[in-house]
């Protein structure tokens with residue numbers, strides 16, 4: 001049976017600071033199957049990175065996961081009988097997390113230099129990771145490292161593995177990070193804007209590489225980006241975030257062809273699309289929300305063209321409006337395929 005490898009339920013990540021509580025992530029839920037790619041999109045500050053750092057157990061004080069958060073990861077790492085079981089990563093201690101991070105959940109971040117130690121050769125860093133997590137000799141680890149570097153398209157890997165990070169270009173360094181992140185064959189790969197620091201041609205190559213490797217290694221992937229065209233390339237399903245909240249989630253075709261949330265619509269109208277004729281692009285009017293002590297109302301309310309009286313009074317829950325299509329909105333755009341009337345809470349206009 002194809003059980004989801006990762007189930008995130010009502011993730012809430014808060015930071016208590018002197019001025020109050022920053023609700024950086026305030027209710028995100030999703031499931032991820034093997035070989036599935038989830039794209040997470042939203043403007044800057046919408047909580048994309050904090051969501052994924054939460055999954056990776058990387059939230060430091062004054063940050064914390066609020067009560068009720070569940071991050072269920074399907075793994076045999078801690079089981080006594082070798083069977084897979086769901087472990088709630090939200091409750092895992094730091095030491096136990098080191099058996100998950102890097103081994104079962106790999107990461108690729110925006111700046112490859114920040115993830116590599118400039119003092120050590122690539123061989124040192126790759127071999128260390130492989131030997132730490134796997135029962136192999138140094139010779140076997142070195143061979144595996146060379147194979148992986150070749151797989152990610154690093155020419156002359158056998159010689160170059162003994163070079164230091166500064167001896168590589170930005171694109172090559174990102175390939176090395178991808179090789180390291182795949183070195184333990186993780187079930188889940190989390191990529192946070194991995195191509196942003198690279199120039200456009202290299203961006204396209206790295207994106208292509210990640211797509212190929214995901215298929216080859218049968219990895220589930222979470223790909224964070226503010227770029228919807230990247231999402232269209234890589235994602236099977238899309239989670240749209242705004243102000244720390246999950247606004248909408250659906251398969252990639254639904255999000256692009258018949259988005260229901262006013263924010264998703266606004267995001268889409270900001271990008272040029274060859275399949276939609278438009279004279280000009282519409283930037284989203286207004287300012288992004290402040291997440292310090294936010295009111296219990298939809299964060300998009302001040303910028304929303306479809307806001308009603310009800311939006312000014314009540315918190316919209318996340319509702320599954322059709323199979324696999326989740327929405328947090330009282331007054332969405334309706335599409336002919338979804339009879340949202342029953343499932344989306346009725347608006348003032350409807351009543």
Ligand SMILES: Nc1ncnc2c1ncn2[C@@H]1O[C@H](COP(=O)(O)OP(=O)(O)OP(=O)(O)O)[C@@H](O)[C@H]1O
Nearest residue numbers: 015022024043044045046047048049050051226291
């Ligand atoms: N250590 C912290 N203390 C207080 N607030 C924090 C902390 N870390 C993150 N935040 C807040 O959490 C919110 C979400 O940040 P996050 O980095 O997840 O956004 P993002 O969507 O990934 O943005 P970007 O695309 O710019 O990376 C922001 O308002 C940020 O200020």
